[in-house]
Amino acid sequence: MSNHRSSRRDFLAGSAAVLAASGLADPRPATAVEAGPLRIAPDAPVRLGLIGVGGRGNELLRCAYTVKARFTVKAIADPNEANIGKTLEHIGKHGDDKPEVYRGEEDYRKLLAREDIDAVIIAVPPDLHARIYLDAFAAGKHMYAEKPMCVSVAEVNALVEAQTRRPDVLCQIGFQRRSSNFYREAIARLREGMCGEIFECLGAWRLSGGPLGLPDSGTQIWFGRAERSGDWMIEQACHTWDVMCWAAGDMPVAAYGRGRRGLFRHIDPQRDVTDFYLAQLEFPNGMLADFEHNWMCPQFDDEKREFTGIFERFTGPKGGIALGEWPRQARFFPRSGKDKCVDFGDLSKNTTEESVETFFRCLRSGEKPPSGVENGRLATLTGLLVRKAVYEGRRVEMKEILTA
Numbered sequence: 001m002s003n004h005r006s007s008r009r010d011f012l013a014g015s016a017a018v019l020a021a022s023g024l025a026d027p028r029p030a031t032a033v034e035a036g037p038l039r040i041a042p043d044a045p046v047r048l049g050l051i052g053v054g055g056r057g058n059e060l061l062r063c064a065y066t067v068k069a070r071f072t073v074k075a076i077a078d079p080n081e082a083n084i085g086k087t088l089e090h091i092g093k094h095g096d097d098k099p100e101v102y103r104g105e106e107d108y109r110k111l112l113a114r115e116d117i118d119a120v121i122i123a124v125p126p127d128l129h130a131r132i133y134l135d136a137f138a139a140g141k142h143m144y145a146e147k148p149m150c151v152s153v154a155e156v157n158a159l160v161e162a163q164t165r166r167p168d169v170l171c172q173i174g175f176q177r178r179s180s181n182f183y184r185e186a187i188a189r190l191r192e193g194m195c196g197e198i199f200e201c202l203g204a205w206r207l208s209g210g211p212l213g214l215p216d217s218g219t220q221i222w223f224g225r226a227e228r229s230g231d232w233m234i235e236q237a238c239h240t241w242d243v244m245c246w247a248a249g250d251m252p253v254a255a256y257g258r259g260r261r262g263l264f265r266h267i268d269p270q271r272d273v274t275d276f277y278l279a280q281l282e283f284p285n286g287m288l289a290d291f292e293h294n295w296m297c298p299q300f301d302d303e304k305r306e307f308t309g310i311f312e313r314f315t316g317p318k319g320g321i322a323l324g325e326w327p328r329q330a331r332f333f334p335r336s337g338k339d340k341c342v343d344f345g346d347l348s349k350n351t352t353e354e355s356v357e358t359f360f361r362c363l364r365s366g367e368k369p370p371s372g373v374e375n376g377r378l379a380t381l382t383g384l385l386v387r388k389a390v391y392e393g394r395r396v397e398m399k400e401i402l403t404a
């Protein structure tokens with residue numbers, strides 16, 4: 001007898017009902033099974049399904065092996081043969097059994113309907129997130145669900161509703177900074193008032209490589225198509241919005257922005273993402289944030305990174321906290337030179353490994369994951385706000401986003 005499973009309720013409504021209630025079109029036949037979530041015994045391996053096994057899906061799998069999460073991959077779903085091959089090789093190298101493979105666009109639903117799967121790791125392009133996450137909720141599968149949580153207000157509302165209806169389903173949204181020891185410590189100190197009342201944040205994604213999503217990038221071409229990715233304000237800057245909202249305790253009330261598309265049109269005429277933009281965000285606590293997203297930064301070599309970096313720097317009257325995943329930083333700088341800088345946490349830890357480790361810990365302990373639908377909502381809404389501000393080149397208020 002399996003020591004995983006408690007009971008399974010019959011199919012009630014499936015995610016189609018949630019989609020319909022939120023006004024989202026759902027063209028699919030209703031075949032998903034709404035079931036009770038699987039309980040995982042502390043000593044049992046987690047029986048995993050992988051939905052989307054491209055770059056990120058394989059990185060999350062690598063992390064699961066590295067942190068020695070006890071698991072077995074029962075099935076994978078992905079229509080891309082090359083990515084399936086790499087994943088089977090990856091699993092085979094670890095001496096694990098070959099999982100069942102589902103290759104159709106809609107076959108992830110067959111994976112979700114399996115009774116021998118406790119949890120899924122979902123890493124597909126952003127335009128597919130909401131529907132697959134809703135199906136996972138309906139099937140009662142715990143999930144590590146990559147960011148951005150989704151790409152529209154209707155999807156945000158549907159996912160909030162799904163999590164409210166199914167509090168027993170663990171949904172960790174893939175904002176790895178929320179599980180990072182140094183981010184957690186720094187933000188805790190910031191919120192305790194180490195810098196005084198924060199009035200400024202300076203954030204950036206300044207990049208020189210790529211850009212991601214050029215036509216020769218295989219499945220990853222979606223990065224260069226706004227309709228699929230939601231554009232950089234949703235797909236990538238969502239990490240920064242998540243940190244800003246975490247620090248400020250809420251999402252911004254307004255934003256202004258300007259930007260430029262077409263920086264890489266000479267390579268890809270169809271590319272329509274905004275590879276450069278600047279935005280200013282106003283938070284309810286008075287914090288003003290300045291943000292730059294730029295895929296065309298110069299970079300001489302790995303040492304001379306004058307222009308590049310991914311960071312968030314907060315300033316208050318008593319000092320500032322500089323945080324960043326690249327280059328790594330988590331340091332308090334006092335305003336007075338007489339005082340010492342303070343470093344936070346262990347910067348050598350890989351934040352994605354910490355995040356995956358957290359997921360498996362929460363699965364077994366029943367703890368609430370540090371990143372879920374609540375903060376996923378704030379980050380997506382902030383992305384939608386900034387995107388509208390940049391597209392329209394004006395100051396946009398959050399109420400316009402919420403009432404659209």
Ligand SMILES: NC(=O)c1ccc[n+]([C@@H]2O[C@H](COP(=O)([O-])OP(=O)(O)OC[C@H]3O[C@@H](n4cnc5c(N)ncnc54)[C@H](O)[C@@H]3O)[C@@H](O)[C@H]2O)c1
Nearest residue numbers: 052053054055056077078080083105123124126146219220
């Ligand atoms: N947290 C992070 O730092 C981070 C980093 C990179 C990517 N991501 C996110 O991970 C997700 C995937 O990004 P990626 O870089 O792996 O892209 P990718 O293109 O490399 O992989 C996506 C995979 O999804 C598959 N797919 C497409 N439709 C599918 C379907 N209907 N069913 C099952 N699989 C399907 C594709 O075939 C592909 O193998 C995106 O949401 C991205 O934003 C997060």
